[in-house]
Amino acid sequence: MNASTSAPKRKLKVATTSLAGCFGCHMSFLDIDERILDLIELIEFDRSPLTDIKHCSTDCDIGIIEGGVCNAENVHVLHEFRKNCKILIAIGACSINGGLPAQRNSLDIRDILAAVYAQPGRGVHIPNDPEIPLLLNEVHPLHEVVKIDYFLPGCPPSGDAIWKFLTDLLAGRTPSLGHGLIHFD
Amino acid sequence: MRTANSSGGGADEKGVIEGVLSRHGHDATRLMQILREVQEGLGWLSPSILTAIADGAKLPRARVEGVAGFYHFFHTEPLGRYRVLWSDNITDRMQGNADLMARMCKKLWLKAGNVSEDGLVSVDTTSCTGMCDQGPAILVNYRPITRMTPERVDKVVDLIRRQVPLAEWPAEFFLVEDNIRRKDALLSHDLAPGDALRALKSPQDVLEAVKASGLRGRGGAGFSTGQKWEFCRNAPGTGSSPAHYVVCNADEGEPGTFKDRVLLSSCADLVFEGMTIAGYVIGAKKGLVYLRGEYRYLMEPLNEVLQRRRAANLLGKSVLGQIGFDFDIEIHMGAGAYICGEETALLESLEGKRGVPRKRPPFPVTSGFLGQPTAVNNVETLAAAALIAAKGAAWYKTLGTAKSTGTKVLSISGDCARPGVYEYPYGVTVAQVLADCGARDTQACQIAGASGLCIAPAEFGRRIAFEDIPTGGSFMIFDNSRDMFEVARNFAHFFVHESCGFCTPCRVGTTLLKNGMDKIHEGHGGEYDINDIWRIIRTLKTASHCGLGQTAGNCVADTLQKFRPSYELRLNVHEFEPAFDLDKALSKMREVTGRDDPGAHFHIAHRKSKSGIGTKAGDEA
Amino acid sequence: MSNGQDTKSFFLDDEEIPFEEGQTIIQAALTAGKYIPHLCYHPEFKPHGSCKLCTVRIDSRTITTEDGQTVKIPGRAAASCTTPAQAEQHVESNTPELLDLRRTLVQMLLVEGNHFCPSCEKSGKCMLQGLAYDLGVMSPHFPQYFSKREVDATHPDVLLDFNRCILCELCVRASAEVDKKNVFSLSGRGNTKHLICNSESGKLGDTNLAATDKAANVCPVGVILHKRHGFEVPYGQRRFDTAPISDNPVQYAPVKEQV
Structure with missing residues (x-):
């Protein structure tokens, strides 16, 4: 990296995805409204539902992930993010403690599927197409699978919280939310 | 014995409950004894039984259920007519208990922790039962069977299958040996019952003698016995029935210790005499022995000793004819809870409650049993006090060191030729103890139990004494063939079973510590987990309510420092970046040789990103 | 140092806190308007001491070693809800170590x-x-x-x-x-x-x-x-939406008739 302070800063590459989430955190991200124009001066989006790029570049700076880990595909995507992003951020309640999807953890996944796929008079047919990722026995938060560098809680975190968090981070400060912006719901 | 599955509230059930309740005067403070005796009669404590006991003792039902649910030896689920518990201390592990238990389970078509389908038998593990010198040991319906072998397992299985009552099992199964290997002043005493009492002068004189002797508590904490008695003596009884009490702490639960069992089986008179003397000094009329549930088999013999002493006027009204010197002793059974060795948890348990340590102050010397001034002393302390009363402080002070007078009885187990009980004057070196018990190639000693200190050979010159290594008596030896990580992991599991759950750091921290150790054991641990383990240990030590939590991380901390390779060999993530650029370090050679082929480069010099815990090669999508 | 002859005081993070005989550290602190985090403590009940959130350090000392180094010896850690306040005691609560704990x-x-x-x-x-x-x-x-x-x-x-x-x-x-x-x-x-x-x-x-x-x-x-009676107050207007838990510590001060 160039040591000169006068050289123009390169844009940071940001990848985002939703695993076992509802895209609510992504929607809230868009709630930063016109501030996205300031943001886009500082970053470029890599893999993200916003760009429809399917895989991370190998030199991403920041990965932002909403949702917990509920199936095998989630694990693969999470590994791809960890491998290619220098900083990984868990955003939203589900990524941080499993959230709503993890409330299924009190039940046995076999019982759930048997109940869901029971057809009157025709028994239980649980889909087994290899295209469909297998569900994990339990839903897990991201930090139980890979190392997570930052957590941004909320369901979803507000646009203001996301803005404060990202501006801190992009300015090189350790993000700090403070009262009113830190929320678990 | 009735079948354990019968839970119907028949006349028989009512009769048993009413019999027990009236024997205890429907006294709520005797709930522990009531629950145990009802369970001995009816097999388990069903919901309706708990209701009946609550009604009879005029207690809220939920309180009775809460007490029954606290102690490992009370069952609120049917656990079979035969409940087999394998002692699971590290010493039992080293003696092969796991294979033997697996053999037993296989022969009984049973999974450990479960009850057989016919309700006949359950097999499970339990914390150290205090038979480490003669393990592997089991409890069958709370009676100990020692020296388990494959043959003995088969015989036990056969007896259970044939439903032979325990009373008809071969007597040699239940033989518990004292294994006294070295006697000093205490174990070689020549006092006849009553000798120490006959030597008594005024209470004040006895108190001065005990103070002058420098006697300190043998349970491990080492508080001055004389001072404790003085505080207690000076504290006034309060309320409608003011009194003072002497409590003998015989809840010897520290893994690896069994010397109190031996003292109670070989020197019970001296212990009771010590209690009587304590009562004389502090002005108590009643003494209580809190005997751990694992030593249930000692209750009848101890009661016989008490009976003999009453007959000899060494207990009861006007002891030895001295008007006003009334003192008697009663034995209370615990029910499988290590925490009750903590004196305030013990007092709660004595009062028929969950064994949760109290907040201090007030201390037991001013507000103990039933809120009255109470002297809680270890078994060995009381025996030593009797010795001092008989032979004088001056003689006693000639033994041991200046700060640790007298002798210490050690329970020695693990890798040595002659495990058993050894009594030494304080100040003996660890090396001396190891030599005497025939330990060879010793890698480590765990002194003072799971909560104690783990020492490596470089420290074997250290001394057993309050000023160096204090111990309640547990002394476990590990030779070079042992894996110290597994020792620490065993203790981490122990503390999960034994945390009372009152405070957050201990209730959660012990489980998180165990989970961390299990993760490393399974080969999934990394430096990240080691860091977390340190964080948990710090939290336990700083914030826990009592000594259990504060010391629960000791062994992991000690072994992490002193036996680190046993951890490192299991860690799978070794993240380290070179301190210099490896590829650049070949630059001058590339220059002079003109080489630029793949062999002239390191291709790992710059990694593209951090790799996360759990990220493995080949995970690219 | 003390406010008067009858009032005793101790120091919480170097601030003087008066207390009445029998009060615990947290009771005195909250009465004086100083917040110490807690969960199992409740103003209407006798302190209980199980959550340990209110853990403080008491009487840490700073010593100078032979080679002139200043070393801080941490004081004992204790639950401030059950530890009686004592005159002249120095209590630390708002330290990086305790916040991390x-x-x-x-x-x-x-x-x-x-x-x-x-x-x-x-x-x-x-x-x-x-x-x-x-x-x-x-x-x-x-x-x-x-x-x-x-x-x-x-x-x-x-x-x-x-x-x-x-x-x-x-x-x-x-x-x-x-x-x-x-x-x-x-x-x-x-x-x-x-x-x-x-x-x-x-x-x-x-x-x-x-x-x-x-x-x-x-x-x-x-x-x-x-x-x-669920979700009756809208998001944004609930208690901790409007003020942090540490706001107005006197609200947690013990009420007179404690059981």
Whole structure:
């Protein structure tokens, strides 16, 4: 990296995805409204539902992930993010403690599927197409699978919280939310 | 014995409950004894039984259920007519208990922790039962069977299958040996019952003698016995029935210790005499022995000793004819809870409650049993006090060191030729103890139990004494063939079973510590987990309510420092970046040789990103 | 140093705090308007000392070694809710070490139970949540237990969701000491410790709890809930939306008639 302070800063590459989430955190991200124009001066989006790029570049700076880990595909995507992003951020309640999807953890996944796929008079047919990722026995938060560098809680975190968090981070400060912006719901 | 599955509230059930309740005067403070005796009669404590006991003792039902649910030896689920518990201390592990238990389970078509389908038998593990010198040991319906072998397992299985009552099992199964290997002043005493009492002068004189002797508590904490008695003596009884009490702490639960069992089986008179003397000094009329549930088999013999002493006027009204010197002793059974060795948890348990340590102050010397001034002393302390009363402080002070007078009885187990009980004057070196018990190639000693200190050979010159290594008596030896990580992991599991759950750091921290150790054991641990383990240990030590939590991380901390390779060999993530650029370090050679082929480069010099815990090669999508 | 002859005082983070004989450190601090984090402490009850969030250090010393180095010897750690205040004592509460300890304790509680705030009726006024916000707890850090716990809806007016229980025993104490009903108790031990109801069925519906009982209104988290009264205050206007838990510490000062 160039040591000169006068050289123009390169844009940071940001990848985002939703695993076992509802895209609510992504929607809230868009709630930063016109501030996205300031943001886009500082970053470029890599893999993200916003760009429809399917895989991370190998030199991403920041990965932002909403949702917990509920199936095998989630694990693969999470590994791809960890491998290619220098900083990984868990955003939203589900990524941080499993959230709503993890409330299924009190039940046995076999019982759930048997109940869901029971057809009157025709028994239980649980889909087994290899295209469909297998569900994990339990839903897990991201930090139980890979190392997570930052957590941004909320369901979803507000646009203001996301803005404060990202501006801190992009300015090189350790993000700090403070009262009113830190929320678990 | 009735079948354990019968839970119907028949006349028989009512009769048993009413019999027990009236024997205890429907006294709520005797709930522990009531629950145990009802369970001995009816097999388990069903919901309706708990209701009946609550009604009879005029207690809220939920309180009775809460007490029954606290102690490992009370069952609120049917656990079979035969409940087999394998002692699971590290010493039992080293003696092969796991294979033997697996053999037993296989022969009984049973999974450990479960009850057989016919309700006949359950097999499970339990914390150290205090038979480490003669393990592997089991409890069958709370009676100990020692020296388990494959043959003995088969015989036990056969007896259970044939439903032979325990009373008809071969007597040699239940033989518990004292294994006294070295006697000093205490174990070689020549006092006849009553000798120490006959030597008594005024209470004040006895108190001065005990103070002058420098006697300190043998349970491990080492508080001055004389001072404790003085505080207690000076504290006034309060309320409608003011009194003072002497409590003998015989809840010897520290893994690896069994010397109190031996003292109670070989020197019970001296212990009771010590209690009587304590009562004389502090002005108590009643003494209580809190005997751990694992030593249930000692209750009848101890009661016989008490009976003999009453007959000899060494207990009861006007002891030895001295008007006003009334003192008697009663034995209370615990029910499988290590925490009750903590004196305030013990007092709660004595009062028929969950064994949760109290907040201090007030201390037991001013507000103990039933809120009255109470002297809680270890078994060995009381025996030593009797010795001092008989032979004088001056003689006693000639033994041991200046700060640790007298002798210490050690329970020695693990890798040595002659495990058993050894009594030494304080100040003996660890090396001396190891030599005497025939330990060879010793890698480590765990002194003072799971909560104690783990020492490596470089420290074997250290001394057993309050000023160096204090111990309640547990002394476990590990030779070079042992894996110290597994020792620490065993203790981490122990503390999960034994945390009372009152405070957050201990209730959660012990489980998180165990989970961390299990993760490393399974080969999934990394430096990240080691860091977390340190964080948990710090939290336990700083914030826990009592000594259990504060010391629960000791062994992991000690072994992490002193036996680190046993951890490192299991860690799978070794993240380290070179301190210099490896590829650049070949630059001058590339220059002079003109080489630029793949062999002239390191291709790992710059990694593209951090790799996360759990990220493995080949995970690219 | 002292304000008068009768008033004794101690120092909390170098600030002088007056106290009355018999007060514990946290009681004196809160009365004086100084916040010390807590969960199981409640102004109307005798302190209990189980959550350990209020842990402070007492009488740390700074010594100078032979080679001129200044070394701080940490004082003893103790729960400030149960430790009696003593004159001239120096108490530390707001230190990086203790804040980190408290974060760890909150994280322990967060992984022990199942705390899914978005679906909890208590969210916005839950003391555990409010404390986590105040301490800046951004994640539970440790692996979740995902323990299987029940919901008891057998009572006509009151719902129990054991998933969120932090075992503070406030309901146990309230029911025994204020309501004189002993509706709640604890059973199990260690990591199996759990709240139980005073009935042979174990169900709340078979107890004599009334929705107006102190025990039904003292839960600091979302275990004991009133049926038909969920999510009544809009997001943004709830207690901890509008003010942090540490705001106005005097609100937690002990009330005169403590049980």
